[in-house]
Amino acid sequence: MKTHPWFVSGFVDGEGSFLVSFSVRDKMSLGIEVRPSFTVSQHERSLKVLNSLQSYFGCGSIRFNNSDQTYKYEVRSLNDLIKKVIPHFEQYPLMTSKQSDFEALRDICRHMSEKTHLSPSGMTTIIKMAYQMNNLGARRYSKEDLLRIVGR
Amino acid sequence: MKTHPWFVSGFVDGEGSFLVSFSVRDKMSLGIEVRPSFTVSQHERSLKVLNSLQSYFGCGSIRFNNSDQTYKYEVRSLNDLIKKVIPHFEQYPLMTSKQSDFEALRDICRHMSEKTHLSPSGMTTIIKMAYQMNNLGARRYSKEDLLRIVGR
Numbered sequence: 001m002k003t004h005p006w007f008v009s010g011f012v013d014g015e016g017s018f019l020v021s022f023s024v025r026d027k028m029s030l031g032i033e034v035r036p037s038f039t040v041s042q043h044e045r046s047l048k049v050l051n052s053l054q055s056y057f058g059c060g061s062i063r064f065n066n067s068d069q070t071y072k073y074e075v076r077s078l079n080d081l082i083k084k085v086i087p088h089f090e091q092y093p094l095m096t097s098k099q100s101d102f103e104a105l106r107d108i109c110r111h112m113s114e115k116t117h118l119s120p121s122g123m124t125t126i127i128k129m130a131y132q133m134n135n136l137g138a139r140r141y142s143k144e145d146l147l148r149i150v151g152r
Numbered sequence: 153m154k155t156h157p158w159f160v161s162g163f164v165d166g167e168g169s170f171l172v173s174f175s176v177r178d179k180m181s182l183g184i185e186v187r188p189s190f191t192v193s194q195h196e197r198s199l200k201v202l203n204s205l206q207s208y209f210g211c212g213s214i215r216f217n218n219s220d221q222t223y224k225y226e227v228r229s230l231n232d233l234i235k236k237v238i239p240h241f242e243q244y245p246l247m248t249s250k251q252s253d254f255e256a257l258r259d260i261c262r263h264m265s266e267k268t269h270l271s272p273s274g275m276t277t278i279i280k281m282a283y284q285m286n287n288l289g290a291r292r293y294s295k296e297d298l299l300r301i302v303g304r
Contacts, residue, residue: 006156006157006159007158007165009159009162010159010160010161010162010163010166011162011165011247012162013159013166013201014163014165014167015167042248045248045286048247048248092159095155095159095198096198
């Protein structure tokens, strides 16, 4: 049975994450790499649903995460996020507070596709947007650290 | 916007629980009360989705759980489970391993509606089915304790 688009949104509203992480890389022109991603993790016994998501979106990869013994479906390609993931959630919106994380990811991806993130002011905007997202878990860098690097 | 049935199933597949718990009560004829329930918990910021579920199913209550500071939507009425909750998930099935928890709850509710649980052999069957469910968290009684009570 083909996965229904509303099932996808309902499931992701519970189990999915919209993240924008940052890496400090001297090779990047501003010293910072922006990495938007859409991920859904599951125990092996429910791997089937991750396969369905991968097939539904027609992109992304599934990998085993040794640290918490789960499988993770992940879309990191900016092109796939913009062309495949974002249009889905615009048509079939989330109902929880995760909707605002989705909107922040969407706006950041659009900034990136317009190359805004290559200027210090554009990168500053992106960093501020990302740090308003409701991500659980620790971030590697504080917002202030990143803004300091961009301002170099 | 009315919640789509497939959104309900997708969201519950991630966030919902199908539980069958037991209470030892001298007043019950076999000394044990069977309590099936369908629950979905959320942080206050996503209370809206619980209101949508309550409105979708047309039953159940929403309460604040002080111990983990979340809101819980809960259906405990056997009649509502049988007439409203179970038919939904038969028409719009879950995709994760939670499906087998749903099926166990469904079968136990049907046993109960046929009063099977009022005989020791019926109650024994129900206890064994419930203890095969994939519930996280501690149970108050071990399977052996309950079977011992039924066998009194």
